[in-house]
């Protein structure tokens with residue numbers, strides 16, 4: 651599909667990669683973008699910059715009533731971008747309680763799945779369209795310092811594969827985006843190299859146009875992906891050094 655002329659909905663679009671998605675969609679000629687956020691007041695500046703293109707919706711992806719309301723107001727969507735996510739930065743054993751692991755699963759897995767389920771009939775009605783799920787390179791190998799986050803993103807990757815298969819007959823494409831570290835609030839304290847959010851958004855939108863099913867934006871993600879193809883156990887051992895503090 652072409653981004654020019656598309657009608658997109660982006661979750662978690664008030665900051666970080668989500669905001670970059672909205673800006674990249676508009677720069678590439680999208681007809682309309684539903685910019686969604688838990689707090690729509692945080693989208694005022696974005697809306698003011700592109701009042702003819704942006705429609706603001708309230709959407710917490712863990713709240714079924716808000717998902718249903720968004721679906722009823724955005725029936726013309728043909729590109730769904732599931733970007734919203736959380737990272738509680740906890741180990742699996744080191745975490746004192748399970749609450750953070752459950753929250754990550756609730757948002758990153760069940761929240762994203764719920765949005766996919768609500769919008770699948772809309773995409774079918776609009777000719778098929780595309781779903782983009784923003785996952786992470788650590789969906790494919792565990793970084794123990796973020797062990798429960800990795801499990802939620804790995805669940806998201808298998809969900810993405812399953813949805814791709816189920817929606818093939820309605821001509822909906824499903825793209826998994828797996829970046830390394832990106833320069834947003836989420837990785838504010840990480841001092842290593844980070845990708846620009848705009849580069850992640852643009853690589854993802856290019857993948858939509860090219861019908862690429864898995865995209866690895868940036869050098870870190872591409873290097874890890876190549877390492878996994880060559881010797882997955884060696885990559886697992888390398889990542890095993892990054893333990894929870």
Ligand SMILES: NC(=O)c1ccc[n+]([C@@H]2O[C@H](COP(=O)([O-])OP(=O)(O)OC[C@H]3O[C@@H](n4cnc5c(N)ncnc54)[C@H](OP(=O)(O)O)[C@@H]3O)[C@@H](O)[C@H]2O)c1
Pocket residue numbers: 661662663664665666667668687688689709710711712733734735736737757761784785786787828829830831832833834835836837
């Ligand atoms: N930054 C990285 O290094 C990196 C790497 C790989 C993948 N990712 C993924 O990229 C996506 C975007 O992350 P980011 O880096 O842009 O992080 P961010 O700056 O922390 O932004 C996260 C966004 O998700 C929203 N969000 C969180 N929970 C939500 C919920 N229940 N319902 C709706 N929106 C919710 C946040 O809204 P509020 O402002 O209301 O909190 C915010 O808009 C995430 O899925 C993340 O896992 C990030």
